[in-house]
Amino acid sequence: MSEPRPVQLCVMLQCFKRLQQQPACRRTLSALGSLYGARKPYNTVIDVTWGDIHRAGVKPLSFVRQVLAACLDPTLVNSDKLPADARQRAQRLLGGCVGGSVGSYTATAGISEIVHRISEFITRRDGGVPSHPENIYISPGSQWALTNILKILVNSKSSPQTAVLTPLPCHSTTSLSITSLGAVAIPYNLSEEQGWALQMEELHRALEFAKGVYNPVALYVINPGNPSGHVQSRKSMQDVIRFVSEKRLFLLADEVYQDFVYGEHEFVSYKRVLAEMGPPFADTVELASFHSVSKGFTGEGGLRCGYVELVNVDPAVMKYIYKMFSMDTCAPVLGQLALDLMLNPPQPGDPSYPLYNVETRNIKTAVANNVKRASEVVNGLPGFCCQPVQGGAFAFPRLYLPPKAIQKAKEMGMQPDTFYCLRLLEETGVFASPGCEYGLKEGTYHVRFCILTPEDTMEELLGRLTSFHTQFMKDFS
């Protein structure tokens, strides 16, 4: 871990500014005022509000960055500073770029060779289920692709208003995308007691509620979950597929965390489950699955690249999907290349394989340990209860706050979990997200923090959290 830097006031202010921007939060100036002139008992801010592995302190994968460097500066292709396979891969990728430059636009759906390799990846991942390149669009991030699909689904002028069923809790980007397009997000409650599992009765209830008042057109699921950390069982996924088939909903499956599953849990894609259910479902259920280069071991969120695979979509509609993507011109080229590298990493026998293997194994081990430690520590603290983190990037423990703390928060004009997170930031430098950002109902409080950090960062975080939490609960008892 690098030398800790003195806490910059501006870093803190940036954190507060971001908290302020969150939809459900409000702050008072007095909280900001407490910053000035206060000596801090810590040297660094630990920012775990993002699902961002690099920000959390994990280094980028060497092979990926070597290839990208050679693509950016092709003089490196012929130098011996980089391993031979990295240089060869760069050469191959540059061959797919128009004019041999990563500065050219690409085809709308992405560099054609890369799109093909994505479809091959999907087929491998899904045990042979065929995937067709013409159904795949690379985009500047999975959320961008989701927005484009929503633009086709949502008629902002329709009466009744278009609705999309979304999980509760749900990360705010998706909810904001839906509402900013003029549709309404209808929540279906995930069951915290069942580890944030999706409950079919809840889906039915949400749909019944929506019908008559709104025009529900789609169901959004995220698996593994964010913030929930739940990994769906095959049976649950089959139930969802039957549900959307019967109720005539378009299925939006956000699968960006598919590389992060823990313990005995396994990720299986909606596409695969759908295909294995056979006709009539396999031929009829309309599905969009999303993946991204932002998560997984590559963690290249800043490169902004993801893709959507469309299944059983009306060919006439596909023409308009093309138009929507064409307005964006194309996804950033470096992101497209990183996506290709993520899905086609070095193989045993390649010069870069040993290092790649060590780096990814280290990340995997660290994260698995973090999940274990975070659960242990948090569940050991009174007033805290964390559902098992089965997958994904976050722990999302529930806070049982004393009435005095809730009262104090109300006086300050903010949600109780925001108040908790603010105090946590001020007193320990740990920056976590309050549960109110995820739309949860009044009276329940949560904290979300990223578990994709180096192990020593997680230990440091958990240490600071423990002393803070203990003191906090005492102060407000």
Added chain:
Amino acid sequence: MTENGVSPRAKVLTIDTMNPTVKKVEYAVRGPIVQRAVELERELSEGMKKPFAEVIKANIGDAHAMGQQPITFFRQVLALCSYPELLNDSTFPEDAKSRARRILQSCGGNSMGSYSASQGIDSVRQDVARYIERRDGGVPCDPDNIYLTTGASDGIVTMLKLLVCGEGETRTGVMISIPQYPLYSAALAELGAVQINYYLNEEKCWSLDISELQRALDEARRHCNPRALCIINPGNPTGQVQSRECIEDVIRFAAKERLFLMADEVYQDNVYADGCHFHSFKKVLFEMGPEYSNTVELASFHSTSKCYMGECGFRGGYMEIINMDSEVKAQLTKLVSVRLCPPVPGQALMDLVVNPPQPGEPSYDNFIKERTATLNVLAEKAKLTEQVLNTVQGISCNPVQGAMYSFPCITIPEKAIKEATDNGQQPDMFYCMKMLEETGICLVPGSGFGQRDGTYHFRMTILPPTDKLKILLKKVKEFHQKFTEQYS
């Protein structure tokens, strides 16, 4: 009927159930002619015989695709940012290394792979603000008014989204130049906004007449609520560089009629013609004094895709927002958060564009050499294109004062017009399709950009390397003559 005799069930998402506004979206630059060009390329590569050896894509403003070289310094810094181990490599110049270190320090976890703040990396926005101040002779720029974007297009669409509201007669109207870059018309169609066309004056080198703005506005007021005025300077597809007086007139007009000004200035370094200069809207606005600079609402857009960089694939850009209501600005900040953040390599590249090598720095001489050479070659090709096209009977090309395109007016014989219309095609699409099939040259028909009724144009980039451009122009000339004869 399916195999077992059951009627196939209707899809959930069909042409009838989908968002109706999407049906009206057309984006000519990547439209049917380009799709056909891609097919032809595939056919050629499969060995099919064609009357040409290669497809030349003179349809899209993509300089690198046509062989323009990237700026060495920029790529060195970005390579260092990508793989910082190279900072130990002595073959990279020191100034590139120090730029890279600075950029990496401003990234979370010292990696370009971290998300940045939605508005963009702070230090980059500060550098952009300083660049704007230098460019505009000292007119102050607040970094808080700078939003980094995923290409200029992203900023333009976001602003239009903010501006569009209302129903029926109160529906937002947005004034756009005809001809225009079809992103604007596509975005307006998708948003269900009212497109208000104002015609640029072809006889006067595509200049903008205030009287025409007034005409368009007055007419529009009868059926919608005009709120914004978009202007592209230097122009796309037309290439005109607006005079300072014209910019002042537009600002006065916007002030008087209470319109939000959107100034698309992505081609600001692409100015070729003698006597033409780029004047930023921001600079002119502030030089007109507080009566205007305190009130006129303006968004200016820039990009890493054009000028001398041509780095389209990075999707880098920014917008500067002037005099926006603070509550609306808060909404804007919320809206951009849906995108999470702009691509960080694009942000890093923008940082280099606004903060290039300085005199005395190791990379300065080479940087200036490369930049000058690129811009000079473009200027030559602009002139060459205008000259050659004007030798063709039935083609008339205004001077290409700036940007990257020629937009000549073409005469299409009556017979051809009839055949086109009988086929349900725009005559210039018919013309361009024929040209594509017979010569392999892919252009975009003027109908994709808008033009006065009864006139026809095509847009051709000036980007192919000079030798190829000469061949291209010769083939266009030959095709036009043949086409004219064939349909006389």
